[in-house]
Amino acid sequence: MGVIAEQPAGQAEALQAKGFELMRSTKPQGLVRRLLTTWRHFLGLLAGGLTAHVRTRREEGTARGPSFFFLRMAAALTYPFVNRILRVEPFPVQLRRRLERLGPTYIKLGQILSLREDLLPKSITNELKHLLNRLPVVPLPVLVAIIEKDLKRSVDEAFLDIDPVPLGSASIGQTHRATTRDGDPVIVKVVKPGIRETPERDARLLRMLGRILQLLIPQFQPRQLVDEFCDYTLREVDLRREADNAETFSANFTDEPDVAFPAIYRDLSGRSVLTMEFFDGVSPDSPEAQQLSEEERRHLTDLGAQSIIRMLYRDGFFHADLHPGNLLILPGPRIGFIDLGMVGRLDEELRRTLLYYYFALVMGDAENSARYLAAIATPGPGANVAGFRREVTEIASRWKRASSFEEYSLGQLILDSISRGAQYRMYFPVELVLMVKALVTFEGVGHVLLPGFDVAEVSKRHIRVLFIHQFSPLRLLAESMRGAPDMVDAMAKMPLLVTDGLRVLEKVAHQPPQNPLTGLRGTLIAGSCLVAAAISMGFGVPWPVWTGLFVIAFFLALRKG
Template sequence: MVNGNSATAAGPKSQSGSSRRRARRRAAGGVPALARRGRTTLRHFTLLLLGGYSSWVTDRRQRGARGMLFGFHRMGAWLGRRFIGREFRALPFPSQLRRRLEILGPTYIKLGQILSLRLDVLPEVVTAELRGLLSHLPPVPFDAIVEVIEADLGRPLEEMFVEVDPEPLGSASIAQSHRARTIRGDQVILKVVKPGIRELLFRDMELLRLVGVALQLIVPRYQPSRIIEEFCDYTLREADMVREAENSQTFRANFADMPDIVFPAVYQEFSGTDVLCMDFLEGVEPSSEVVAAMALEERRELIDLGATAIIRMLYEDGFFHADLHPGNLLVLADRRIGFIDLGMVGHLDPGLRHNLMNLYHALVMENFDSAARHLADVAHPGRGADAVTFRRAVRELCRRWRRDASFESFSLALLILEATRLGARYNLYFPVEMVLMVKALITYEGVGYLLDRNFDVAEVSSRHIGRIFRHQFSPQRLIREAKDIAPELLDAAMRIPALVSESLRYLEQQNRRQPVRPLRGLRATVFGGFCLLSGAILVVFGGPWMVAAPLLVLGLLLPLRRGD
């Protein structure tokens, strides 16, 4: 199992913070380009705020709000509508947000797609709207694509490819793909970063980081700076074709023992920073009529194969496809499945992977107490976090979900997503890797129900997660792990005699010291208290002063003695 390269795209760690900032600004095209992009972004977000304010006033008016103060709000909303544009005036705020993100381009579309899964941060009405963001954008002219290929690879197109189809197979926010044939006759796919996209991404990332710093001061409980930094890291990785080539090689190594799960091979000689040349996988999407015409048993084999791949990626390798949707899955000949578009991957460190696997296993087995505990262990506590109440709320959610969900609507992924939404209420927040994991599980479940209306996600998942548990606790694996930690154990064993000797010497020194008398002075304090109390009683009841005065003085002086 290969865990992939988890280095970020931010540059060498040895650079100082100011050096990294200067490098990012140069990559963004300099301060003037950054300022122009900043003005455009600021204008759209200002208009979005005006549109949101107008939508709020409209909603209040429909609910019957009245009064002088609300009259001023109506006047302010009327003035704001003069600026926001006709197409936005009648839209609710979530729709305005989606449209503004689409207008601002690929960076903000990607941001919206990630935020659509952050039910622990945003209201459900907003996340539902963001799930409708465009995923296919207009293609770049073919001549511009040829220029990118030749500039990146340093050779004329004719020296590398016999033909390249000028019509793209797909055009996404960052890159577009063309079918081609190499000079050796191999059928390949060319994935090419659109010209100017990388500079635009760097400009938008700089602006988003500034926004994150400002939001961190206003709403620190939602940790906006951390969320934006995670998003910037993932998006910049996706624009690096060298990294995607490495991802493909890692997946191929991880699944080398499973020939029915296919990842495209990379042609290194025809690949670079902006161009990726890889195998053309001849297949169809799971929603195609070809797949629908298969026998039920064949479709169930495909489901089982997909479950094997995704659960293994997540809970065994800790290296998984982080942009998984039905368009990135192909059904190949001989009932094999292929994964494409590997630019965005997730990494789960061993501790997080262990917790998430236990969480998923607990949900599959309907052990909701254990599921709530593992979910709380994954969360990052904010100020005033209440993990105990959160676990109680998650247990109740799971039980209600299992009681009320029909067979067709039962989704473990959506249950996890709903549980993370509860986190914000108790100041608990979840890593972006968990959100990407849920996205992969949603795709797995959705394709499963598409291929088989009687698909039982719990039954299929329990079989595969059980296999991983058996593998992790098999004698062979335990012996191998024992061998891995043997040097540390040997070192600890060699140090035990010295540690025992030092401990005995310390105890001997302690025994030689004069024993501490913890009750020293207690007798004098108790007797002094008795004298004070007696003297006070004599004074209150008019007793003789000749007796009361000495008792009071003695009661004050006795506790001050050093002895007992």
């Protein structure tokens, strides 16, 4: 290791001054031990939840009846096995604390669950938003070893310097400022040691837990939630995917110079290391942003609306972890999007339906917005589609009557609407929830930059432009040309299909009419034999005769025709 890898004196003090703490080096748990640890917390959470439920029933004055008696007995039996610190906390707090104790994978799980306000109670999602967002940092020498292994060269050959104090430390990666050998200021993101193996191992355990919970609480769709989490997390631990995402976003916005995504240094990136352009910008709520002129701030909010709408409804490829910390205001002013590891994808049919839904919302069409939202959902067993549409129509009507952004936001309207889904057994794709997060972030940033910001009014203009783009003659022609090979193939086969069809009709027309009693012949003879056998028995005919008639009737009844 070279100069960069040398541990600077007083690094621990420098980290503490920035609010960080060093990660303790621990041996990764084996699969069996990890399984036992996970099960211990899972069972502790069930027991703690039971204790919290009994306590809540007492506080609400509903502590009576046979069911409560059995609940209290079960809580008393499990009480000694619940952590004495956690058992006095409400269930949402117990859940958050246990996720934090289980480590990075489960913290990431909690952060994703906090978005699912369409499935989980608000008390749980609100508490999960308080999960740790700044985790202990890995010392620079450890990261240097990972960088050198991934890039297959000395870190001094790749960078002039790397700041030992990180910009951020999340559950999966850690970011540092650095300078390339060419003098370019960059950001280096490194996957923490052991993180790649941990999610893969934890994913197997979580999928098993998801199947068990699906039997206990199917209305919350735990199996679906776990599968979504595992898919997103396993993609995030490969930083090559984030590099691909950044380049895809840049390609989608080549015609918009005021929207920026960090350039990727491919020769300094790999599976565990990502080197990208450093954006020298400020956050939307910073004093520097507030000092911009009203015209510049209005331009930024308009630019933000255009960017989000294009990502969602034109490209179907959008930033799925959008929050104010991932938005920067750059000189110009321009908007910069960072932290592109988590993206959402919308297929063409879903994208079109979402566009119609959003357009109906901003136009104040409550009934059609409810119809499109119901079309997006997947009805579960016993779903009440009509009841869901009535409820959503009422929510949209209330929003329409609101006089300002402060009273009701468009993102909150969508969130309130989809949160009614579980009640009516209507379930939504995770992409819809991620879309709502993007809209809520955009609304919040717009209101910070421009008080009184009207998201519906700003959105109308950009959606009209998008409709013109979607239904332009050239685009419709291109859509038709995509299906041209199938149309040509069908036209080529059409004469043959028509000829074959006519031959079949001709054969049917020339067939002699069939006697309608033909199919009943066997049944009639069998019935006659049965009657004859019964009469023979009555008149004392020798048994071989009537037995033979019974046998003949039996075999004829088995035949058709």
